[in-house]
Amino acid sequence: MGDNVKEEIEKLKREKDVVILAHYYVDGQVQKLADFVGDSYFLAKKATEVIEHNILFCGVSFMGESAKILNPDKCVVMADETADCPMAHMADVDRIAEVRQKYPDVAVVCYVNSTAEIKAYSDVCVTSSNALRVVRALPNRDIFFVPDENLGHYVARHIPEKNFIFNHGFCHVHTSIYKEEVIHAKERHPYALVLAHPECKEEVLEISDFIGSTSEILSFAQLSEAKEFIICTEIGVFYELELKNPNKKFYSVGHRQFCPNMKKISVKKVLHALETLEPTVEMNEKLRVKAARPLSRMLELAK
Ligand code: 13P
Ligand code: SF4
Numbered sequence: 001m002g003d004n005v006k007e008e009i010e011k012l013k014r015e016k017d018v019v020i021l022a023h024y025y026v027d028g029q030v031q032k033l034a035d036f037v038g039d040s041y042f043l044a045k046k047a048t049e050v051i052e053h054n055i056l057f058c059g060v061s062f063m064g065e066s067a068k069i070l071n072p073d074k075c076v077v078m079a080d081e082t083a084d085c086p087m088a089h090m091a092d093v094d095r096i097a098e099v100r101q102k103y104p105d106v107a108v109v110c111y112v113n114s115t116a117e118i119k120a121y122s123d124v125c126v127t128s129s130n131a132l133r134v135v136r137a138l139p140n141r142d143i144f145f146v147p148d149e150n151l152g153h154y155v156a157r158h159i160p161e162k163n164f165i166f167n168h169g170f171c172h173v174h175t176s177i178y179k180e181e182v183i184h185a186k187e188r189h190p191y192a193l194v195l196a197h198p199e200c201k202e203e204v205l206e207i208s209d210f211i212g213s214t215s216e217i218l219s220f221a222q223l224s225e226a227k228e229f230i231i232c233t234e235i236g237v238f239y240e241l242e243l244k245n246p247n248k249k250f251y252s253v254g255h256r257q258f259c260p261n262m263k264k265i266s267v268k269k270v271l272h273a274l275e276t277l278e279p280t281v282e283m284n285e286k287l288r289v290k291a292a293r294p295l296s297r298m299l300e301l302a303k
């Protein structure tokens with residue numbers, strides 16, 4: 001990215017009252033020009049704190065939707081409106097209704113990687129960094145965890161006193177990381193610690209030294225005395241890992257650690273969205289109000 005592009009972006013941000021929020025999985029060049037970069041919990045919270053009228057989101061649809069749900073008076077612009085998380089659609093409102101009928105006291109816990117419609121039918125949202133805290137704080141014993149099965153099982157293993165019902169959603173990026181690949185990476189780098197995202201399969205989590213959200217992986221690597229790490233999450237985190245830890249080494253396990261949707265966002269698209277302030281996130285007000293409840297409850301319980 002040339003200096004003049006960076007200057008142009010800064011000028012447009014000031015003129016048009018825009019703040020840029022980006023997820024750690026977008027390209028490093030895009031992270032470089034964002035005002036705030038973070039994991040999905042940080043970004044949802046940050047969206048409620050910024051003072052600018054326009055929020056330009058560099059991430060997938062559910063992130064922009066959450067920002068709009070929590071801030072209806074703000075204008076939320078997506079850098080690429082086709083960037084969508086397939087897992088966000090892997091839950092079904094009919095199945096939620098069925099489970100509610102079978103378990104009258106169930107809490108429907110919805111991973112924030114979900115559509116506004118699924119959120120609207122849920123009791124509380126969670127992200128990977130607050131799921132344990134939020135689920136522990138719920139009075140309900142029965143928990144229906146949607147859409148991600150792996151994160152659901154990870155939470156269930158930590159909270160054995162509750163009864164979990166699972167849903168068959170998954171992240172194709174994290175479930176493409178195989179135990180054998182991690183073992184090979186460990187053979188190549190015997191001193192490296194394995195850091196994994198809880199969207200990975202249990203077989204990968206079992207052989208990991210640390211499990212956490214993208215920001216938790218970043219802070220663990222920064223605080224650790226170890227010098228080498230095998231990273232089991234999307235490749236975008238390498239930008240911040242290497243920036244913050246120039247004397248440490250980070251290794252990937254395979255070529256599939258790449259989210260094609262997050263990578264749709266380019267500097268060119270950010271510039272275009274800044275010039276036009278389009279496309280914006282629009283939502284039916286009834287749906288927004290229903291989806292806001294579980295998101296606000298998450299922000300409250302995760303404090
Ligand atoms: P976190 O940002 O909460 O770690 O989630 C990762 C993810 O897959 C976002 O799409
Ligand atoms: Fe969705 Fe997985 Fe991409 Fe995250 S990494 S946006 S969960 S497909």
